[in-house]
Amino acid sequence: MDCLFxxxxxxxxxxxxxxxxxxxVAFRDINPQAPTHVLVIPRRHIATINDIEPGDTAxxxxxxxxxxxxxxxxxxxxxxxxxxxxxxEGAGQSVFHIHLHVLGGRPLLWPPG
Ligand code: AMP
Numbered sequence: 051m052d053c054l055f056x057x058x059x060x061x062x063x064x065x066x067x068x069x070x071x072x073x074x075v076a077f078r079d080i081n082p083q084a085p086t087h088v089l090v091i092p093r094r095h096i097a098t099i100n101d102i103e104p105g106d107t108a109x110x111x112x113x114x115x116x117x118x119x120x121x122x123x124x125x126x127x128x129x130x131x132x133x134x135x136x137x138x139e140g141a142g143q144s145v146f147h148i149h150l151h152v153l154g155g156r157p158l159l160w161p162p163g
Contacts, residue, residue: 085155126154
């Protein structure tokens, strides 16, 4: 499968991996938009939010538990952080393997652009 994040999971492309569980892996974004910018992905290939199935609820939930743990480890849990997932090109999705962006370490504006 020609998926960049599946290749990172397979160790075929290097990444700065900072978290691993049975269902999720997290690594630093190659083009960080904040002092902390981590991507949390499921081990299972799911292309977009639209492709999440009822049986994936534990997997998707585990992405948020990973985000919680990462935010604490990065020291941004109390100040605040954003955990956001883009769906399809119109929302800015460029890699079609779902990923939670965990952003923090600077003031974050709302709404996003
Ligand atoms: P999105 O635009 O929501 O699909 O987010 C994709 C993210 O993946 C972007 O923030 C990219 O900077 C990031 N990205 C692309 N290639 C890599 C890579 N090889 N390692 C880490 N992050 C990457």
